[in-house]
Amino acid sequence: MQKHESTIVDIAKALNLSVATVSRALNDHPKISAATKIKVKEQANALEYRRNTLASGLRGSRTNNIGLIIPRVSMYFHAAAITAIQNKLHLQGYNLIIGQTNDAVEMEKQLASAMFSSRVDGLMVASTFYTTDFSHFDVFIRNNIPLVFFDRVPIDFYPAQVIKGDDYQGGFMATAHLAKAGCKTIAHLSGPLSCNLYKDRYAGYIDALRKYKLPFKKEWVFFNELTPENALLIAKQLFVKKPYPQGVFASNDTSAIVVLEYARALQLRIPAELKIVGYSNDPRTAIITPAITTIEQFPDKVGERAVAALLEIMNGARRKKDQVQTPIITAVELIRRASA
Missing domain, CATH: 1.10.260.40 (lambda repressor-like DNA-binding domains)
Known part of the structure; x- marks a missing residue:
């Protein structure tokens, strides 16, 4: 009963x-x-x-709930960002509702609808790899519900606040570091260019090659979801025959780790024969041997800045629905370690 x-x-x-x-x-x-x-x-x-906090919130037109849509909670960057976001919101008396898209656009659409139906007071979003049409978030704009995109954000104009890392600079720094370390040929593992992260990191890679007058080899540039499985397939292609690339810039640390382990299995000496740079400063890069040079994104600071932007809007900084929002760019930093 x-x-x-x-x-x-x-x-x-x-x-x-x-x-x-x-x-x-x-x-x-x-x-x-x-x-x-x-x-x-x-x-x-x-x-x-x-x-019944929802009913109480409806009477006062507020629920004290903030929505967060992210690709995967298992990813280091987003896991670290979630911690910072929740801590900041908790201090302000807000609860956090998290939805995970698994990088599926259809799931993102469903979660956006669910967040709106749940009457969240604001929404933060890191989009999927493949989101190019953001119209499923228009309902938040039309209803003047604060909306902030962070990390993975619209490439083209969308009337919401954007917080993103300086991925162009990160890609440039990673490639330039390999060039200055003596690499004459540098391979690049990128994600899908439909995602702003990889579009910007790839642009930085290309510009660094130009600056240091290094060749671009189409067969050494890959655009895939950066999973361990894909990284292993790429490593097998890179090292199927000599000459091997002298440097590898991987757009995430998971791929950098897979390439390093595969190269070591081939008994390549790192960094003497192969230099590797990853991206994100996943804690695993500091404890693997040799430790991997990487780009620090400061996910906690990105999360805190996203919350600050959301609260600014919620506390009165309302904007016109079609007003251009100046993106907030957060700094990145090269972390030098033994792999390069």
Whole structure:
């Protein structure tokens, strides 16, 4: 049988108080004594009372819930960003509702609809690799619900605030570092160019090759989802016959680790015969042997800046629906280690 769910009426009857007094006590109203608040909250716990925060929020036009849509919680960057986002929101009295797209556009559309139906007070989004049409977020713009994109953001204009890392500079720094370390040929493992991250990192790679007058070899540039499986297939192509590339710039650390392990299995000396640079400063890059040179993205700072931007909008910095938003670019840094 379904258990009766306790209400504030049950609490009021048990304590011989009015429903209004119980409601005020549960909401920490200043006119209710501390003793009464304690008594009411203890009785609420005893009756396993669940407050309907959604209904309360609807009455006040706010739910104190913020939505977050990300590709995968398992990714180091987004896991670190989530921690920073939740901590910052918690300090401001907000709850965080997280949805994971698994890099599927259709799932992203469903989550956007679910977040809107849940009446979140604001939404933060790191889009999928393949999102090029962002119209499923238009409902937030039309209803003046604060919307912030971070990390993976629209490449073309979209009327929402954008927070992104300086991926062009990161790609340039990684490639330039390999060039200055003596690499005459540099391979590049990129993700899909439909994603701003890889479009910008690839552009930085190309410009660094030009600056240092190094050759571009089409057969040594790859555009795939940067999974361990794909990285292994790419490594097998790179090292199927000599001459091997002297340097590899991988657009994520997982791929850099796979390339390093495959090269070591071939008994290539790193960094003497092959130099490797990854991207993201995943903690694994510091403990593998040799440790991998990488690009630090500062995911905690990106997450905190995304929250700050969202709160600025929520606290009155409302913008016109078609107003161009200047992207906020966060700095990156080259972390030098033994692999390059």
